[in-house]
Amino acid sequence: MTKNEFLTILANELKKNNIADAEDIINEYEQHFAFKMADGFTEEEIAAKLGNPAVLASQFESAGEAKKYGGKKAITVIGLCFVDLFAGAFFALLIAWEIIMAVFSVSNAVIAVCLFSGMSPWLLIPPMPYWCAAVFGLSLTALSVLSAVGCIYFAAFIRQLMRSYGRFHHNTIAAASGNAVLPSLAIHPRLPAKTNRRIRSAALFSLTLFVICFILGMIMSMISAGALEFWHAWGWFGYTAAN
Incomplete structure (x- = not known):
């Protein structure tokens, strides 16, 4: 999975789950990709290590459901x-x-x-x-x-x-x-x-x-x-x- 594919799925799932700070979360993962790629890792390796973006999105707390x-x-x-x-x-x-x-x-x-x-x-x-x-x-x-x-x-x-x-x-x-x-x-x-x-x-x-x-x-x-x-x-x- 490439960086764009990972972030697209993550963004869609966060939006679906009504996550209030979805944009900040996406920015954090974008920075994570940038830093790891600067260290020599490929997009696929980084995405694989992070795991399924849909599962990650489901772990964030949705607004009004603390x-x-x-x-x-x-x-x-x-x-x-x-x-x-x-x-x-x-x-x-x-x-x-x-x-x-x-x-x-x-x-x-x-x-x-x-x-x-x-x-x-x-x-x-x-x-x-x-x-x-x-x-x-x-x-x-x-x-x-x-x-x-x-x-x-x-x-x-x-x-x-x-x-x-x-x-x-x-x-x-x-x-x-x-x-x-x-x-x-x-x-x-x-x-x-x-x-x-x-x-x-x-x-x-x-x-x-x-x-x-x-x-x-x-x-x-x-x-x-x-x-x-x-x-x-x-x-x-x-x-x-x-x-």
Whole structure:
């Protein structure tokens, strides 16, 4: 059975059963097909795994015919409330880490600008020859881009994880109420193939540039200072600068 055949049968059966949110259900199954096809499955394989669309449609609760599963649903809701407490704390930690990554990215960009311009606010950046500073600035620029790419992907991961948990939440209550459940959602981000390629390319390029420029900056600094421990020669970290 193809995707169109599956969705057509499902839509007809939902309409026949007078399902109030039939359009939302169809959209969910359309997204499920799209995600699975992006993972390499054929329409026939996806439809076969989902089962008979007529049977699926019959499991949804029709308008005005709510089933009575009050006791079981109440216990499920109470259990989910406890799970939500831990899930909320977990999501808060993920968001906090996302903020830390964003601050790290911005900080690297600011330091890179200072190195390029020769500025040292509050003498926070130790003195060094300009060309060494420029190379280190380029490496920090690449690190800033790499961190920004990581922030973008991690934000997409958090969003998808929240959606997946929301679907789990919905399906758990639906099952306890005697209603049909919707297809589960993957926890990894579902980004377009073109976007994925761009993110990978940006991450690989910035990582390569960071490593090359950082190593080059270290070598240039050693040569310029005439010592392997150039930070001693330049008076960093409280050392006396060599004359």
